[in-house]
Amino acid sequence: MSRDSGTRELVAQALQDTRYAPPRQAERTVEDWASRLAAHSAQAAQHDAVDRELLRQSEELLGVMWSRGHWRPADVVRLTRRRLKPAHVSLAVDLIAAEARRYSPAALDRRWAEQLRELDAAVPRWSAEQVWLAEAAGRLRLDRFSALIHLLELLRLWGTAPALTPVGPVPGVAGQHAVLTEPVAGEPKQLARIRALLAKAEATTYAEEAEAFTAKAQELMARHSIDEALLAARSGDRTLPGSVRIGIDNPYESAKALLLDAVASANRSQAVWDKQNGFCTVVGFDADLDAVELLFTSLLVQGVTAMNSGAVQQGGRSKAFRQSFLVAYASRIRERLSAATAQAEAETTAGNLLPVLAARQEAVEEHTTVLFPRLRKGRAIRVSDLDGWTQGQAAADQANLHSPAALP
Template identity: 30%
Template sequence: MPDPDTTAVYAAEDLYADWLDRARRTPGEPLQVRVGEEVRSFEPEVEPRFTDPDHVQAYVDRVLAHLTSTGATYDDAEGRDLTAIPVRVRARRGRRQAEYDGDGVIAIPPREVGGAWSLRAAVVLHEVAHHLTGAGGHGADFRGTHLRLLEDLGLPVQAELLHTAYRLQSLETGVDGDDRTLLRIGKLLRQAERTTNAAERDAFFAKAQALATRHQIALAVARASAQDEERREDPTYETVQVGERGKRSLARFVRLLLEVARANDLKAAIYSDNTRVTLYGFPSDITIVKALYATLVTQMVADGDAHLRSGAHKADVQEVWDARRRRWASRPVHGSTARTAFYEAWTAHVAERLTEARTRARRQVEAEQPPSASTEVALRAKEIEVVDYFDKMTTEHGVRGTWRGAAYAGAAAPSSWGAGTSAAARARLGSEPGLPSGA
């Protein structure tokens, strides 16, 4: 029985490939794509190209190895993880079609018979998606798998481009709208947790924050539209457990959560013992902040542990009062002081990077569509609504006083401060792909 979606999928992917070709011809310049009356701007990751089917084979092997190493699983109806099943690439005699035969074989026409068009990742990953779907056809399951594959390979902008092409052909992908955005943010954060490469981790965090900012702007505009009244969110609050009473570094964990909240339009009230923080704002923003914080605090603690294990903090000395000898003495910095300084520096620099990612995303939105009065009013209305709600709820909850954090520790442990800054900034922000650039 013919697959009714095949023609539309091929049309969408032809459009997607054309966009990638345009981006390739103008490196460093944003790709402008018209979607209805809106012009959107994309900066897609570099698409690998290949010389022959053997080169494609090496790439497919790396793709499957990457999925396995990062814990991404694609199960078939029998519960088998299809990423663990090898795929063989062979040359095809005909030049018009690339094909997955359903038994782990991808046929690619070589350059010699006119198959240059197929020797690119956009075509090859389509066939890999067939393998990972575990079923034939080009339905919603296949399309969702193809999008997920791009995201799992660290190509979220390409995934968004393909998703846009599907939408222009009126094709469903299983998950759309707000839910898809939150899933993509979660996927980026899981990729950041899994990778051991500092550059990739930093890039995933930046992409997650930029995506969150675009999502927040879109929702703010939707809230201001009478046509979207049924989709309006109302502000709410949620209390996040930071740690147990008496646990060390609670104030530093609170500081990190506050910086993430500030970058995502939330207000916060802190419990006096630093064990909990109540977040005030829109539900989708709270969801994003909780996800970002959970990943960032895990990475901060891991980086801090690695710093202390290295022993680098022992190079610092601290002047302390020796009560027994009644004089000042120089002593090595205690591990807890070094950890505190490390956390402070780590948080300060990550806060800068979140803010930079947010600012870039807002500027990109402005570039796509010059700021209109409605957009500006919507963003301002959102800010006012959150502030008014925060003032109302803190009054009702009897919240008083100002959180002062904890004493600054950077001066006491300068090497740990520097190490914290380096750990949070050793890689540039960007759109590095999840596979090596030579893939």
């Protein structure tokens, strides 16, 4: 048996044993294998071989998560953050960046590439494969034994992750789904403008300015969505809806999921909440999915800021208050967004708009049923703090989305 094959088999056995170890024995199994790998790599030549093999098999595991498990980079990082520690998250980003080297930019759909950039995983942070773990350990201030423990814990988590509902093409087949994932002409510039408006809404301390900036952003989103729907109808485009996953973090995740559902509904999309894994899958057409992602993030920031602002009295520090605040905020935002969407549709002069939008809504509902055939509606969220409800509605009123008469 060659030295390389021996190292390969040793690493494979380590990953298999730690992955399938019973929960009560997992910690001991991880420590035992970290010790064995550290001892095996005591010599410089073996050290490099072990680290290269750990990297290679980690990349293969990620490839399986993409292709069979339908995970995406942001999902993997979110899972790691929810279950493990910041050091594990840093290692996760390193491994995602390493695995991404396998693909040319053309092999990645737009949202996949965006996630890599947002995670700072577009380019590996280490100088060479044989030193990747040593450099990561130095950055995290871990000795080799501790670094191996963190890595094995991370790979155990990934190896036991459940398969998810598909939400887009896996790397390497993006060209087959270009119509679902590539932006239409002019979209990047439009999205950049919308992002800038929402950033201003989040940054200002004046409610009137926040309202104006957010309203203008929603107006641009609605117009872009309507224009895309009409263009697709005229060209005979039979593009199916797509889907994205949006993270829902604690605390008050039920209320946050309710806010996302409000934003999705107003933008002709449907949101399905996976509480166990901490995200919602939003089904809709591409332009609408962009709108949902951008607007939900901004409205959540505005809502949490209002909840934590000086306007909240001392009694507003309780869990009941905050839950009631965010539920009321989501409820009122739903009304405001629905009204803004209806207004944008009313201002459109195209005579065939309503049948076009109805057909797209039906397509979204059908695609949601295909993706989630056993979907069940959740129970209503209880609120028990009147003051929190009142202040939440008031905060949503300040973030209302009626189009302003003019915007500087």
